Amino acid sequence: MDEAIEITVTVNGTVHRETVEPRMHAADFLRRVLGLTGTHVGCEQGVCGMCTVLLDGEAVKGCLLLAPQLDGHEVRTVESLAEGGELAPLQQAFKDAHGLQCGFCTPGMLMTATALKESGRKLDRDEIREEMSGVLCRCTGYEGIVNAVDAVLNGTVATAAGEGEGR
Amino acid sequence: MSESTTTERTERKAPGVLGSSVPRKEDNRLLQGDGRFTDDVEPAHSLHMAVGRCPFPHARVESIDVEPAVAMPGVHGVYTGAEIAARTEPLSVLRPVPGAVNLPFYALAAEVCVFEGQPVVSVVADSRQIAEDAIEAIWIDYEPLDHVSDTLAALEPDAPVLHPEQMEDNLLVANPQERGDAQEQLRNAAAVVEGTFRIGRVTALPMEPRAVVAEWRPGARELTAHVSTQVPHLVRMQLAESLRLSEGEVRVITGDVGGGFGLKLGLYPEELLACLHAIDTRRPVKWTEDRIEHFRASTHGRESVHEYKIGADADGNFVAMTDRYTTDLGGQNSAFGSAQLSSIVFSGPYRVEDGEVERRVALTNKTPIGAYRGYGQPEVDLARESLVDRLARKLGIDPLELRMRNLLREDELPYRNAAGAVYDSGNYAECLKMVAEAIDYEGLRAAGPGPGEDGRYRGIGLTSFVERTGYASAKFLARRGSRFGAHESVTLRANRSGGIDLFTGVSTFGQSNETAFAQICAEVHGIDFDAITVHAGDTLATPLNTGAFASRTLIAGAGAVRDAAVKLRDKTLRIAAEWLDVDLDELEVAGDAVISRRDPAKRASLADLHMAAIVGQGLPEGEEPGLESTAHFEPEDAAYAYGSAAAVVAVDAETGEFEIERFVLAHDSGRIVNPAAVEGQVRGALAQGFGAALTEELRYEANSGQLVNGTMLDYFVPTAADMPQVELLHTEVPSPVTPFGVRGVGETGTIPPGAAIANAICDALAEFDVEISSLPITPESVWRAIRQAGDGGDGREG
Numbered sequence: 002m003d004e005a006i007e008i009t010v011t012v013n014g015t016v017h018r019e020t021v022e023p024r025m026h027a028a029d030f031l032r033r034v035l036g037l038t039g040t041h042v043g044c045e046q047g048v049c050g051m052c053t054v055l056l057d058g059e060a061v062k063g064c065l066l067l068a069p070q071l072d073g074h075e076v077r078t079v080e081s082l083a084e085g086g087e088l089a090p091l092q093q094a095f096k097d098a099h100g101l102q103c104g105f106c107t108p109g110m111l112m113t114a115t116a117l118k119e120s121g122r123k124l125d126r127d128e129i130r131e132e133m134s135g136v137l138c139r140c141t142g143y144e145g146i147v148n149a150v151d152a153v154l155n156g157t158v159a160t161a162a163g164e165g166e167g168r
Numbered sequence: 169m170s171e172s173t174t175t176e177r178t179e180r181k182a183p184g185v186l187g188s189s190v191p192r193k194e195d196n197r198l199l200q201g202d203g204r205f206t207d208d209v210e211p212a213h214s215l216h217m218a219v220g221r222c223p224f225p226h227a228r229v230e231s232i233d234v235e236p237a238v239a240m241p242g243v244h245g246v247y248t249g250a251e252i253a254a255r256t257e258p259l260s261v262l263r264p265v266p267g268a269v270n271l272p273f274y275a276l277a278a279e280v281c282v283f284e285g286q287p288v289v290s291v292v293a294d295s296r297q298i299a300e301d302a303i304e305a306i307w308i309d310y311e312p313l314d315h316v317s318d319t320l321a322a323l324e325p326d327a328p329v330l331h332p333e334q335m336e337d338n339l340l341v342a343n344p345q346e347r348g349d350a351q352e353q354l355r356n357a358a359a360v361v362e363g364t365f366r367i368g369r370v371t372a373l374p375m376e377p378r379a380v381v382a383e384w385r386p387g388a389r390e391l392t393a394h395v396s397t398q399v400p401h402l403v404r405m406q407l408a409e410s411l412r413l414s415e416g417e418v419r420v421i422t423g424d425v426g427g428g429f430g431l432k433l434g435l436y437p438e439e440l441l442a443c444l445h446a447i448d449t450r451r452p453v454k455w456t457e458d459r460i461e462h463f464r465a466s467t468h469g470r471e472s473v474h475e476y477k478i479g480a481d482a483d484g485n486f487v488a489m490t491d492r493y494t495t496d497l498g499g500q501n502s503a504f505g506s507a508q509l510s511s512i513v514f515s516g517p518y519r520v521e522d523g524e525v526e527r528r529v530a531l532t533n534k535t536p537i538g539a540y541r542g543y544g545q546p547e548v549d550l551a552r553e554s555l556v557d558r559l560a561r562k563l564g565i566d567p568l569e570l571r572m573r574n575l576l577r578e579d580e581l582p583y584r585n586a587a588g589a590v591y592d593s594g595n596y597a598e599c600l601k602m603v604a605e606a607i608d609y610e611g612l613r614a615a616g617p618g619p620g621e622d623g624r625y626r627g628i629g630l631t632s633f634v635e636r637t638g639y640a641s642a643k644f645l646a647r648r649g650s651r652f653g654a655h656e657s658v659t660l661r662a663n664r665s666g667g668i669d670l671f672t673g674v675s676t677f678g679q680s681n682e683t684a685f686a687q688i689c690a691e692v693h694g695i696d697f698d699a700i701t702v703h704a705g706d707t708l709a710t711p712l713n714t715g716a717f718a719s720r721t722l723i724a725g726a727g728a729v730r731d732a733a734v735k736l737r738d739k740t741l742r743i744a745a746e747w748l749d750v751d752l753d754e755l756e757v758a759g760d761a762v763i764s765r766r767d768p769a770k771r772a773s774l775a776d777l778h779m780a781a782i783v784g785q786g787l788p789e790g791e792e793p794g795l796e797s798t799a800h801f802e803p804e805d806a807a808y809a810y811g812s813a814a815a816v817v818a819v820d821a822e823t824g825e826f827e828i829e830r831f832v833l834a835h836d837s838g839r840i841v842n843p844a845a846v847e848g849q850v851r852g853a854l855a856q857g858f859g860a861a862l863t864e865e866l867r868y869e870a871n872s873g874q875l876v877n878g879t880m881l882d883y884f885v886p887t888a889a890d891m892p893q894v895e896l897l898h899t900e901v902p903s904p905v906t907p908f909g910v911r912g913v914g915e916t917g918t919i920p921p922g923a924a925i926a927n928a929i930c931d932a933l934a935e936f937d938v939e940i941s942s943l944p945i946t947p948e949s950v951w952r953a954i955r956q957a958g959d960g961g962d963g964r965e966g
Contacts, residue, residue, distance in 0.1 A: 024297070032207075032208075033210070037201070038201070038205075038207075038208040039200070039201015039202065039203075040201070041205070041375075041376070041426070042207070042456075043375050043376070043377070043459070043880075044459040044879075044880040045458060045459065046459065046879065046880060046881060048879075048880035048881050049375060049459075049880055051375060078201065079199075079200065079201035080200065080201045082199075082200070083199070083200045088196070088199060088200070092199040092200070095195075095199060096191055096192070096195045096196075096199060097191075099189070099192075099844040099845070099847070099848045101195060101198055101199065102678030102679070102680065102848055102849075102852060103198075103374070103375070103376070103424070103425065103426050103427045103428075103676075103677050103678030104194065104195075104197075104198025104199070104203050104424065104426070104678070105203070105205065105374075105375040105376045105424075105426025105427060106375050106426075107198050107199060108201050111199070127889075129888075130887075130888040130889040130891075131888075131889050133887075133888040133889075134887035134888045134889040134890070135887075137375060137885055137887060138375070138888075139372075139373055139374055139375050139427050139429070139852070139855070139856070139885065140375075140427060140678045140848070140852045141848055141851060141852050141855075142848075142851030142852045142853075142854055142855035142891060142894070142917075143851075143855070143886075143887075143888040143891055144851050144891075144894070145848060145851075146888065147888060
């Protein structure tokens with residue numbers, strides 16, 4: 002049997018000291034050990050992007066990291082975005098733009114877009130499409146998602162799919 | 169209250185919620201990571217299940233030695249097929265194909281496995297890891313049997329028979345339908361075109377895999393199953409039947425569902441196994457499908473071969489259409505089985521009196537096919553619309569003009585097609601005209617054939633279609649042996665905060681049903697949209713309904729919400745009339761109160777009225793206490809949505825590379841409850857339509873019978889960067905057969921991409937006589953089609 006490993010990791014501003022199995026991946030750690038079930042798991046091979054979280058500010062796929070690799074690092078998940086029940090501007094933009102349907106991919110989309118926003122880069126819609134293509138969505142056809150991210154990155158108005166600018 | 173008053177109130181212009189893009193009820197929780205998906209449920213002391221699956225397409229299980237697994241620390245239970253066959257009933261088929269041989273199947277294969285990925289053993293253990301290790305430790309001796317993967321090859325006389333005890337061959341059933349004398353019409357037609365069209369096997373691929381968490385309290389005889397499903401009440405029935413429990417002992421809870429698209433319709437083996445393990449171990453049992461399992465054990469869709477013919481007179485008027493098609497069911501039944509809607513819409517939106525359509529269902533050694541968004545309609549659209557273009561070329565008539573000539577006119581509806589479908593209403597030509605204008609059809613045609621300045625050939629592809637949404641009555645379903653109804657049911661319960669709790673058995677998987685139901689309730693009742701709380705998907709709390717599939721939720725649900733809201737509102741108004749001492753007719757609900765239209769100072773708050781009704785104090789004489797209503801509503805018939813699409817595609821004739829430069833869809837889904845939700849549904853379905861048309865195909869290697877691309881890495885669903893730009897237009901012709909005139913909308917977008925793109929490529933390359941007859945369409949398949957046309961030979965060999 003594998004030996005458990007002790008890690009110290011800051012998640013959404015809270016320092017956690019936990020003992021984890023070496024083979025546990027980071028998304029499972031967030032979900033099963035810390036109870037942060039907003040981070041979803043879709044393929045466990047780094048393709049679908051459901052488990053995307055921020056590791057020291059960078060968007061990473063939680064299923065491709067082992068929990069012990071989080072030791073000493075800072076993680077942010079979808080649960081960190083809203084404050085006091087108030088949606089963050091990015092979340093509000095997704096809502097305004099009808100950027101979600103079943104909502105399963107939404108946390109991965111939001112964390113990917115958060116990293117883009119914090120990077121300070123200006124991206125056109127084609128570049129947004131490229132950057133967001135690491136997270137799959139089977140419901141929306143992506144139009145509302147791209148509109149929402151465009152709105153937040155470039156200050157355009159987030160509208161429901163089909164009503165956006167720059168088309 | 170008089171009947172006329174009720175009607176007048178029902179149809180009054182209310183708070184303006186219906187028809188507007190109000191923010192969705194579902195969004196706040198989903199945006200904050202507070203959705204409750206099945207894998208988010210983890211009761212204390214849970215055990216975890218893993219399933220061992222057959223690695224062969226067809227094999228006999230000679231022996232199973234479970235002892236090494238049973239002996240492993242942390243393992244709490246192991247099942248084999250023999251035990252499951254003895255202790256459970258086969259999973260039931262919810263929508264049998266009429267006339268089909270009964271092929272019962274159990275949760276675990278008993279002796280013979282008929283597809284790769286079929287469950288053979290299951291283990292529960294302290295962790296998923298231990299359970300999977302235990303599966304590896306079980307020794308199973310398989311004797312591989314001859315297999316057949318190809319749909320048509322399965323029907324050849326020398327094909328291995330999958331179910332020799334029940335069948336002599338692999339043809340499950342053939343369902344012919346006809347009207348008039350299509351063969352005679354074809355013999356006399358001025359022009360006949362025919363073709364064989366192969367539609368590839370795809371998967372719905374919801375982002376959330378299937379999942380179940382089962383709990384059993386033996387003393388209470390209460391099984392609680394959290395299941396990621398589109399039909400919690402049907403799963404409850406199926407679980408009770410298969411586990412030999414009374415339905416009263418089974419509760420199914422469906423929270424948020426991360427996409428369904430037809431794949432999560434009805435009970436799957438793993439859900440039954442988890443429940444039985446929970447019963448035996450008296451511990452909660454959890455199973456979440458991994459993606460490798462998903463590709464092999466969750467139902468696939470679409471795969472079929474259509475042999476289609478169209479005959480026309482010299483003016484291009486269609487005189488006959490025939491379609492003999494074969495759908496691939498895979499190795500055994502699934503809850504819904506293979507596509508059944510190709511027949512009903514086979515002749516599309518056209519005027520054609522004589523027709524024949526025959527569905528054949530073939531068994532092959534592949535994963536079972538189930539319902540998938542569109543359910544036969546995209547498939548037949550490719551065949552029919554490709555041939556309409558070929559006919560246009562043959563007759564020298566412009567394909568737009570040919571369609572215009574044959575589309576049913578508004579004044580010809582309602583129209584019964586040759587398969588018996590009754591198209592309710594619509595202006596089919598208008599949608600075609602809209603897309604033609606949007607792409608500047610005349611201007612593009614004027615540019616003439618031949619390569620453009622960039623060396624690429626440009627073509628226009630058109631397609632026109634009808635889409636059945638909802639379905640005809642329960643009587644119709646009964647004749648077909650379907651084990652569900654045509655109605656929806658909704659309960660409204662006033663609460664003491666002055667709000668309404670809305671209970672529906674329709675689970676939430678992205679359709680915006682919570683929002684749409686609340687919009688209708690607010691519209692009819694008059695209460696604030698925000699004061700309505702929707703509770704969906706728990707069989708203990710919600711009225712027994714049918715479920716969310718076949719684009720039927722709104723068609724049936726709208727009527728149930730409306731009728732329940734009328735009942736609740738009218739009782740509320742009766743109480744208020746007595747309190748305020750005014751005529752009932754002058755009262756209405758406006759937001760958070762009942763007010764008098766004549767004297768707005770006369771008002772009673774909903775909070776006070778609800779409290780009075782709930783405690784039974786201060787009610788009019790003879791009024792019973794309580795304030796709750798349930799309504800069951802069956803629409804009078806299916807409603808037919810419709811539309812047309814145009815694609816402009818640029819093709820490199822050297823390499824087969826192509827680019828979709830324009831894609832315009834004009835559609836009609838009747839009266840629109842929430843425009844943003846409708847647009848989201850159409851765009852989402854289009855993305856799946858583009859996937860199936862261009863990049864998605866589950867491929868089985870013929871010799872080994874193995875699925876060769878069954879992972880996320882190897883199966884290409886469209887990403888944000890892959891989607892062509894789509895322009896959407898719509899008309900809003902109300903359906904006369906549904907509440908508010910709504911039509912279903914969830915599946916529309918899956919239908920047109922394949923045909924529109926195929927037609928555009930063939931149009932671009934018309935001078936080479938290129939024909940495209942299969943999906944997906946890839947640069948390679950276009951290149952082969954060009955070579956084949958040039959050689960007059962078989963491009964596949966070239």
